[in-house]
Amino acid sequence: MTGSYDAVLLLSFGGPEGPDDVMPFLENVVRGRGVPAARLAEVAEHYQHFGGVSPINEQNRELLAALGKEFAAHGIDLPLYWGNRNWHPLLADTLRQMRADGVRRALAFATSAYSSYSSCRQYRDDIATAQREVGPDAPEVEKLRHFYDHPGFVGPHVDAVKAALGSLDPARRGTTRIVFTAHSVPMSMDASSGPDGGLYSAQLTTVAGLVSAAAAPDLAWDLVWQSRSGPPQVPWLEPDVNDHLRAIAGEGVTDAVVSPIGFVSDHLEVIWDLDNEAKQTAGELGLGFARAATPGTDPRFVGMVRELVTERLYASSSQRRLAPWEASGPSCLPGCCPAPARRPAPAGH
Ligand SMILES: CC1=C(CCC(=O)O)c2cc3nc(cc4[nH]c(cc5[nH]c(cc1n2)c(C)c5CCC(=O)O)c(CCC(=O)O)c4C)C(CCC(=O)O)=C3C
Numbered sequence: 347m348t349g350s351y352d353a354v355l356l357l358s359f360g361g362p363e364g365p366d367d368v369m370p371f372l373e374n375v376v377r378g379r380g381v382p383a384a385r386l387a388e389v390a391e392h393y394q395h396f397g398g399v400s401p402i403n404e405q406n407r408e409l410l411a412a413l414g415k416e417f418a419a420h421g422i423d424l425p426l427y428w429g430n431r432n433w434h435p436l437l438a439d440t441l442r443q444m445r446a447d448g449v450r451r452a453l454a455f456a457t458s459a460y461s462s463y464s465s466c467r468q469y470r471d472d473i474a475t476a477q478r479e480v481g482p483d484a485p486e487v488e489k490l491r492h493f494y495d496h497p498g499f500v501g502p503h504v505d506a507v508k509a510a511l512g513s514l515d516p517a518r519r520g521t522t523r524i525v526f527t528a529h530s531v532p533m534s535m536d537a538s539s540g541p542d543g544g545l546y547s548a549q550l551t552t553v554a555g556l557v558s559a560a561a562a563p564d565l566a567w568d569l570v571w572q573s574r575s576g577p578p579q580v581p582w583l584e585p586d587v588n589d590h591l592r593a594i595a596g597e598g599v600t601d602a603v604v605s606p607i608g609f610v611s612d613h614l615e616v617i618w619d620l621d622n623e624a625k626q627t628a629g630e631l632g633l634g635f636a637r638a639a640t641p642g643t644d645p646r647f648v649g650m651v652r653e654l655v656t657e658r659l660y661a662s663s664s665q666r667r668l669a670p671w672e673a674s675g676p677s678c679l680p681g682c683c684p685a686p687a688r689r690p691a692p693a694g695h
């Protein structure tokens with residue numbers, strides 16, 4: 347018995363799969379967001395270092411394969427679909443396929459753990475836009491709840507921090523710092539996330555505290571930001587991870603474990619902005635550097651998705667959560683996380 351849902355949809359960001367995809371993909375990402383052309387050219391170059399192929403699509407294919415096995419092993423007989431916000435397979439095409447297959451009502455897992463416009467409500471807007479494009483008989487799609495504090499997400503981050511620490515010189519543990527990172531967002535986007543505002547940075551602070559307490563309670567940690575985009579005159583969350591590494595090197599820190607708790611897989615922001623840029627910054631400073639892995643297809647993470655699905659199939663009231671004091675409803679709460687104002691790209695850049 348699988349309740350009243352007849353499919354599960356993996357909802358993700360999407361990424362280019364070849365050199366010619368890069369610019370059209372980036373234009374989809376930043377449409378109406380006022381990101382300067384110079385920033386886009388810089389990011390395009392990051393993708394071109396990898397032959398214009400983002401790792402995110404392959405990671406989603408691997409996640410789908412793992413979910414297929416997980417569902418089969420637990421007797422969940424629902425077909426899996428995959429649709430993206432910014433690149434093929436695009437969500438509207440996936441909804442069309444679902445409709446053709448007779449799907450009426452699907453549950454959606456978005457590859458984004460936290461609350462904010464970009465990481466939550468925008469996915470709901472994407473669903474609504476795609477449904478409008480497909481027409482009145484488009485499938486219904488319900489987003490699963492937030493999972494930032496689920497043990498299936500936090501647990502893999504804990505083990506990854508332990509493993510990264512294990513690769514550093516134990517003699518310098520006393521001067522080792524854990525540096526948690528997440529995607530920076532405009533300060534106004536953080537301020538409007540959640541019913542009372544600030545929920546994006548608050549959830550990240552919660553997870554940083556949970557991971558550090560379980561992985562290395564003896565070490566100091568910080569939460570900093572990476573991958574800033576947008577026009578320079580708009581304030582985004584700071585400090586940037588590179589500036590932060592400079593600051594802590596000046597305080598006598600000798601080694602840093604960088605743990606990207608803001609992400610679920612090692613996509614381009616992780617392998618470029620951390621494994622390349624931040625690592626280089628650390629090298630220039632003479633700081634030991636170890637980047638902790640993201641959940642990817644860790645069996646606990648895959649099991650978490652299955653659990654989130656069964657919570658809804660059986661209307662279960664038991665939810666595994668490590669921060670039960672915080673609200674994390676099934677979806678973005680009414681009135682929360684409004685879309686930022688649309689702005690044109692600045693002229694002359
Ligand atoms: C909060 C957040 C997450 C985490 C939650 C989640 O995972 O959803 C995230 C993830 C990702 N961001 C990604 C890529 C990009 N994000 C950009 C731009 C932006 N990100 C923003 C926020 C976030 N982004 C924002 C507020 C912007 C400004 C434009 C706008 O207001 O929308 C740009 C434009 C160029 C630039 O960076 O300037 C790119 C290319 C990829 C794919 C990587 C790959 O290909 O492997 C992933 C997973």
Ligand SMILES: [Fe+2]
Nearest residue numbers: 464529573575
């Ligand atoms: Fe982004």
